Amino acid sequence: MAQEIDGQKHDLSRLNEDYASKYCFRDPVDYFKGAKGLDHEAVAMISKMKKEPVWMSDLRHEALDIFLSRPMPTWGNTELLKEIDFADIYYFMKSTDSTKGNWDDVPEYIKKTFDRLGIPDAEKNFLGGVSAQYESEVVYHSMKEDLTKQGIIFLDMDSGLKQYPEIVQKYFGSVIPSTDNKFAALNTSVWSGGSFIYVPPGVNVTVPLQAYFRINAENMGQFERTLIIADKGSRVHYIEGCTAPVYSTHSLHSAVVELVAMEGSYIRYTTIQNWARNIYNLVTKRATAHKNATVEWVDGNLGSRLTMKYPCIQLVGEGARGEILSVAFAGQDQHQDAGAKVIHAAPNTTSRITSKSISKDNGRASYRGMAKIHKNAVNSKISVECDALLIGEHARSDTYPTMEIDNDQVSVEHEARVSKVAEEQLFYLQSRGLTEDGARLLIVNGFMEPFTKELPLEYAVELNRLIQLEMEGSIG
């Protein structure tokens, strides 16, 4: 199967042949693991090992109390959530001593991992910077010199805290406080790694900044924390791609991502996640867009046992714009509970939500959306489009849209569609020589195209390859 993307040919049928050796592996590595379970002692240990300032340590302990006192969510997939055993999780692991800025200094076994993921090559060809997270610590980090010269900060979060404590203290938790939800509190108490980006006023970061994340130990939670600040009039595109090896016992991933888009700035945050099928992926992502700023979440969810993720944009300044474009693929025994949230809190703000989901076998995809327009947000516009594709008789799709509109000078559009792969479409494509599987894949890729075309080439190819594997049922 060949795909033409950006005018180039990509033979997807061959791209995935080494998938098992590339992604479905674990490294025999000794880790510093701490102990299973979570209490103030464990949090104190994390803080001490990281040699953090007192305010961060205090923040962690406060967050832990919030986490412990909050009940589990009563919505989403409560049955699956019940299966999480918080006492049986490692909250902090460390596989190397320090963050490396030079590929040559990275330990050999980790290099092998990233070689299999193709990161150095990708960097040579395409990337502006790579920040690769291996377990809880960022082990490799590099950035092209011209970015540094422009004053752009692109660090792992731990280094960000050490080197720019005043910026971190000002913004950390300002968009998503610990009190926001149980899992944001969990992340705040045990966070490790993640990216820290600051773009100075007026600077346009012309190449996407990107990070790869991996989880590679059983019973380990990964709690990365990302903070991106785009100062006035600046522009930045951040990409994270995630792959995880296959495990037999459950792992928890609970990240927090905060974006601050100052006046007139632009942030796009692109994620493609392909978690192993046993992972619980419970992530809080939120952005604040100030006057005339634009924030775009581009969010692709594959894999995991359960994903609950609803990227949010708070439009707090006049003329701010937000766009959330997401795609979810729910295969056998998977539940993708994904969606979007927009809060219009200033006049002349606009938002657009496009959600596409594919459910296959007994997979379940839910769209859970919230759009709120405050009283003062006159002349605001919201458009929501939900598109679900069902493959097979047992696939399930649900839509849970909520709108709260507090003034009448607004424009609101909502469209929802559920479709099946039609027999007639399959026959048409088969009559041109495509096998039934090939025909179905082409239809699914077409369905995803509005999402795929927003991705840089390498990611589009990767996503199509992952979809192909999902369609063939060869993952997990």
Place this chain on the structure above:
Amino acid sequence: MSSHTPLLVLKDVHVEVEGKEVVAGVSLTINAGETHAIMGPNGSGKSSLSNALMGHPSYKITRGDVSLAGRSILAMSADERSRAGLFLAFQYPLAIPGVTVANFMRTALMAHRGKDADMSDFRKLFKAEMAALSIDEKFATRYVNDGFSGGEKKRIEILQLSMLQPKMAILDETDSGLDIDALKTVSQGINRFHNKSNGILLVTHYQRLLDYVKPDFVHVMMSGQFVKSGGAELALKLEDLGYDWVSEENGGKVTVK
């Protein structure tokens, strides 16, 4: 014209749709180099036969046999029939949103050539065939049949025909929905495709396409059977007199639905 090499052979073919017989035993031999036309009123079973020949899962061949270049195709799926050299230009081509015409064509051609085939000639070939059918280049990046007019869809069908170069092409009501200019362009495309080693089966209600694509044989279909066969002159007679006289000739045994 004909080299008398049988390309498509139908022997007493019966077709059922949802348990109802719509084609009641037709036989036909199309030799390499020949153009045949099946004409008949609406509901006579023409399109059902076309779909059944291509392997549509809802159109079941319950009796008889169909062979392509000497091989029975009854056990083959639609894609296998396609790769064996059979082609059906659809009466109502389907939209495939999000899939560009270029990507679709490349994927189809690769399915025919095999995944290890050299595709370096694709772009040139594709451009040349588009130009020959007066299809604007911008259609390469448009989604397959998504929002296309009737005429545009039919041109894209003929584009696929000329790219895939099948042994045997069935063209189901390809003239419907075409204005006179589009009809000429599409006909030129069909004539350009036709040579002494391939065969064409035109399925049509009206004879106007046959002004541009000359059939060697015309078969009149009614109530799922061929009731009369002849040369190109038969099509003209049908145009003048309609289908009623054929029905009467058959003693009212077959009726126009």
